[in-house]
Amino acid sequence: MEKKKSLSKRETIREERRRKEQRNKLLIIGAATVVAVVLGTILIVPSLINANAPVGEIVQITPVAHPMEDGRALGQADAKVTVEVYEDFQCIACKGFSETIEPLVIQNYVETGQVRYVFKHYPFLDDRSSIKESDQAANASMCALEQGRFWDYHAILFANFGEGSGAYTDKRLEAYADSLGLDLAEFNACYKDKRYNDDIQQDLADGTTLGVTGTPTVYVNGKRAGREGFVATIEEISLLIEQELAASGS
Numbered sequence: 001m002e003k004k005k006s007l008s009k010r011e012t013i014r015e016e017r018r019r020k021e022q023r024n025k026l027l028i029i030g031a032a033t034v035v036a037v038v039l040g041t042i043l044i045v046p047s048l049i050n051a052n053a054p055v056g057e058i059v060q061i062t063p064v065a066h067p068m069e070d071g072r073a074l075g076q077a078d079a080k081v082t083v084e085v086y087e088d089f090q091c092i093a094c095k096g097f098s099e100t101i102e103p104l105v106i107q108n109y110v111e112t113g114q115v116r117y118v119f120k121h122y123p124f125l126d127d128r129s130s131i132k133e134s135d136q137a138a139n140a141s142m143c144a145l146e147q148g149r150f151w152d153y154h155a156i157l158f159a160n161f162g163e164g165s166g167a168y169t170d171k172r173l174e175a176y177a178d179s180l181g182l183d184l185a186e187f188n189a190c191y192k193d194k195r196y197n198d199d200i201q202q203d204l205a206d207g208t209t210l211g212v213t214g215t216p217t218v219y220v221n222g223k224r225a226g227r228e229g230f231v232a233t234i235e236e237i238s239l240l241i242e243q244e245l246a247a248s249g250s
Contacts, residue, residue: 056172059159060156061155061156066106069148072118072120072145072150073119074110074117075109075116079113079114081221081248081250083117083220084118084218084219085117085120086122086203086218087120088123089123089134089141090126090163090168091215093216094216095161096231097231101232101234101237109238114245120203121199122203122204122215122217123137123200133167133168136168137157140187143190144180144182146190147186156179156180170191173191210222210224213228213229216231220241
């Protein structure tokens, strides 16, 4: 009799343990479901807001001729010196650089045939954001490049600059393309497919290998102009260009 009671007690304990394990499993599944829903909301809602945001006012630009334009490069392909500039379209310092220093480099060295000037993508300012406007702007600029208008699109992006302000939503990026007279069907197909994502990622990888940690970062024949953490001045860039030209015998 005592043996049966002992057996019954063990079975009761096992049954309680089994029920407790089942409850714990249900709680874990429930918690995982809640987390998945929350994460889904965090990821999806910003995308919906981005897609449905109104276009708003757009700053127009007047397209200008660019010396020996070749995609993201300006200048002669066989120039003795190559200047590469890593930028993020959401970077306020890049906007300033493109409007003040870049024109001087182009005027003094690119137009004279001494330098080939190349824009490099380094979209990193949205790395911790669910709304990827740096990436979206880079993607859109490459779709403009596909139609031979990279530099005009580059200009209109900075003319409408606004870090994290919704300046580079899908609709606004399309509106910029429309204002430049691009073929919107081709632009939108390219943009949706992220057709040039590999090129952008390669720029990021190249910049990281070189030691880029911020934007704009300027390299002259692979040598960094200026100090890390500071925007290179026209004097610093010019000095390095002149040194490289002298070394090449130009």
